Amino acid sequence: MHEQSKKSLREQKHEITARVITNGSNDSFWFLIPGATMDQPLYGDTGWVMWDSMTQEDVWGWENVKVYNQSQAMQFTMDPGTYTMKIGVREDESQLDVIVITRVD
Numbered sequence: 653m654h655e656q657s658k659k660s661l662r663e664q665k666h667e668i669t670a671r672v673i674t675n676g677s678n679d680s681f682w683f684l685i686p687g688a689t690m691d692q693p694l695y696g697d698t699g700w701v702m703w704d705s706m707t708q709e710d711v712w713g714w715e716n717v718k719v720y721n722q723s724q725a726m727q728f729t730m731d732p733g734t735y736t737m738k739i740g741v742r743e744d745e746s747q748l749d750v751i752v753i754t755r756v757d
């Protein structure tokens with residue numbers, strides 16, 4: 653019997669979680685997936701999401717990518733295709749070692 657894998661051709665919605673550690677006040681990154689539609693705003697005219705104010709302090713733990721002063725995880729909607737995730741240092745005591753992408757629709 654021949655089985656064929658199903659491949660979705662419609663857009664999909666994702667949330668992104670990362671394992672991070674910060675020192676409390678230095679707790680942010682710049683984040684972007686060019687070509688994705690995001691449900692929260694970029695930071696001013698920087699062209700980036702300012703992912704700031706994390707709850708992890710002095711211990712490794714999981715944080716959703718979200719915008720500064722927002723409590724909800726940001727959702728990234730993408731058509732089928734290949735994308736590049738960009739993460740930039742913003743405050744120099746913030747570290748990141750694992751990224752999990754979860755489909756949420």
Ligand SMILES: [Ca+2]
Nearest residue numbers: 677679680705
């Ligand atoms: Ca901060």
